[in-house]
Amino acid sequence: MAAPSHPTPAAAVALPPVLEKLEAGVVRVVEFAAGGLVVVEVAVLLAGVLARYVWGAPLTWSDELASMLFLWLSMLGAVLAFQRGQHMRMGALADAAPPRVRSRLELAALVTCLALTVILLPYAFEYAVDEIIVITPALEVSVAWRAAGLPIGLALILFFGLMRAARLGQPRDVLVAVAVAVAVVAAGMAAKPLILALGNWNLVLFFVLFVATGVLSGVPIAFVFGLAALSYVALGTGRPLTVIAGRLDEGMSHLLLLAVPLFVLLGMLMELTGMARAMVGFLAALLGHVRGGLSYVLVAAMYLVSGISGSKTADMAAVAPALFPEMKKRGAKEGDLVALLAATGAQTETIPPSLVLITIGSVTSVSIASLFIGGLLPAFVCGLALCALVWWRYRNEDLSGVRRATRGEISKALLLAVPALILPxxxxxxxxxxxxxxxxxxxxxxxxxxxxxxxxxxxxxLRRLLRMLVDTAALSGAILFIIAAATAVAWCLTQSGFSRALATAMGNLPGGAPVFMGVSVITFVVLGSVLEGIPAVVLFAPLVFPIAKALGIHEVHYAMVIILSMGVGLFIPPFGVGYYAACAIGRVDPTKGIRPLWGYMGALILGLALVAAVPWISIGFL
Structure with a gap:
């Protein structure tokens, strides 16, 4: 499992029986609701497909209903992840600290999460009330039915957080931590005039210093992002805090992201039904005798399925459950697996039908067909760079206990795996x-x-199905809550005017096309770590593509470079959301993958440099 967001100290005490029963009852209700929502979402979307292509009578309301229920699924999943301690965190420093310091850091992390929920809860409620007057076009119901999931989810997180605090058995320490949090909030409000006077330099305060401190202290990533955005709006602007609730809603109710829980469920079903075992059995028979063979399979599998769902997280969720168990059996380390998974997620950003490619085409008028043609080879080059590193790392792997499969065994394994291999x-x-x-x-x-x-x-x-549905909701909630908080951060950076100022500065650089391309790589690596692909493209592509064209850089070539750069940024910690999503999918402590990740990212950067230096890789087949 991934590192718990709030590990329970050894000195934890039992709650009174009435509170234990209350908590257990609430957990059961949330689990039943979340698992049920997964089933309903699958049924609604599948009914939409069947109605459109089998019965010839499209359901005009299916997407709308799925979107409304999705926010509830995301929030209830985030609640379960919080209750189980499955929200992603960087616990390296906290886990290495002495026991007394570690317990205080854990308490500080819990209070930080509670602070976000306490501050945001009334504004989330206000946001839901404001949505009452908005009516959906197809169902003709109030949007408040969807928006209500946000305050209710935050209230449930607050409830489980208070139960966790009560279990600490250290009321004095809890009160001191709360008093410190209140003092920090009060000091921030008192310093608001000074913070406003900083102008855009306050972005460094909130989104660099604050985020880095919180993440490295072991606070769950999503809560750090959310509190940073909330603090920026409260102290660095004059806008109401309801805008943060709106951005969280936007980040967790976009219908595209519904692919995440559904592909998570698909991966679990492949394991439950034996499809994953059959697929891995064939791949192991084919490449199992090669050093690092299944690592090559992972790179190739991500290349093949990438772009199917439109979400890198969903792509990883479709591949990892099928390969990780067998790779672990063969002695692969958890950290290396999740690092390679994250690297392949970054590698395949340019493979069509990538939504990032479609978005670039829509906001810059570059031919989407040309982008689709140009995207295959850059990803292949980066994949070769990853495979070269895999060969180096596994060149001395001991395969003395591994028998090479015969042709008959490979053919039998292939026949058994055909139904599973047809799925992609x-x-x-x-x-x-x-x-x-x-x-x-x-x-x-x-x-x-x-x-x-x-x-x-x-x-x-069937006995495993209910637990699988609940696990799908919890894992998806942990992922989607991070994405929602990152959406709020992206909005803050947009509203600050930072994007236009950055584009202007890039346009005034000396040195011509090579310098501009190098600065673009660095810039979009950084932007990808905080904005993700589509928001960064929407904000910056219309501003920088004319500059690139004026400098003689082919638009398709430039598109491939910035997409790969953003992909690298998306998966680089401590800010890259994609890395934590990979850890959540692989159920691996993020600290275990950091060290091997740098090697894979180095290989990717070499591949990216080659793509940037050789335009033919991107435009040779146009």
Whole structure:
């Protein structure tokens, strides 16, 4: 499992029986609701596909209902992740501290999370009330039914946080921590005139110093991002705090992101039905005798499935559950696995039908067909760089206990794996041919997996299904809450005017195209770590593409460079959200993957440098 966000100290005490029963009852209700929402989302989206292409009568309300329920699924999943201690955190410094210091850091992390919920809760409620007058076009119901999920989810997080605080059995320490938090808030409010006088330099205060301190102290990443955005709006602007609630809503209710929990569920179903075992069995028979063989398979698998869902997180969720168990059996370290998974996520950002490519085409008027053609080879070059590092790292791997499979065994494994290997082809074909959207296609995969598991592999344990649905909601909630908080941070950077000022500075650089390209790489690596791909593209592409064209840089070539740069930034800690998503999917402590990740990122940067230096890699087939 990933590192708990609030590890329970050894000195924890039991709650009174009435509180224990109350907490257990609330947990059961939340689990039932979250698991039920996963089922409903699958049913609604699958019904939309069937109605459109089988019955010829599209359901005009299916996407709208799925979007409204998605916020509830995201928040209830985030609640479960909090209750279980599964929100991502960087615990390296906190875990290495002496026991007394570590317990105080854990208490500080808990109080920080409670501070965010206490401050934001009334504004989330106000935001939900404001949405009452907004009516949806298809269902003709108030949007408040969706927005209400935000304050209710925050209230549940507050409830479980208070239960955790009560278990500490240290009321004096808790009161001191709360008093310190109140004093910090009061000091910030008193210093608001000074902070406002800093202008855009306050971005460094909130989004560099504050975020770095919180993350390195072991506070859950999502809560650090959320509190940084909240603090910036409260102390660095004159805007109401309801805008943060709105940005969280936006970050957790975008229908595209619904692919995340659905592909998480698809990955779990592949394991439950035996599809993953059959697929890995064939791949192991084919490449198991090669040093680092399954690592090559991971790189290739991410290349093949990338772009199917439109979300790097969903792509990783589709691949990792199928490969990680067998790789661990063969002695691979958790940290190395999650580091390679994150690196392949960054590597495949340019593979069509990537939404980042589509977004660039839409905001810059560059041909989307040209972007699709140009995106395949840059990702392949970066993949080769990763494979070269895999070869180096595993060149001395001991394979004395591994027997090379015969041709007959490989053929038998292939025959058994064909139903599982067809799944990626079905998913990609459905997207490319327009049968289903990037979100809907995951439901086709889920339905296919259930049918194959029941009728072909004959493995479908209903007793595990409910727990699987709850686990899907909790894991997805941990991922989506980080994305939502990052969306709030992105909005803050946009509203500050930072994006336009940065583009102006880049346009005035001396040295021509090479210097501009080098600065673009560095800039978009940094932007990718805090904005992700699509927000950064929407903000900056219309500003920098004319500069690149004026300097003689081909637009498709420049697009590939900045997309790969943002991909590297998205997966580089301590700010890169993608890395923590990879850790959550792989259920690995983020601290275990940091060291091997730098090697893979170094290989990616070499591949990126080659793509930037050789335009033919991007435009040679246009």
């Amino acid at each position: 082809l079905i998913i990609r074909t459905a997207v490319v041919e327009g049968v289903a959207t990037a979100t809907e296609v995951s439901t086709i995969g889920i339905a296919y997996s259930v049918l194959v598991g029941i009728f072909i592999y004959r493995e479908f344990d």
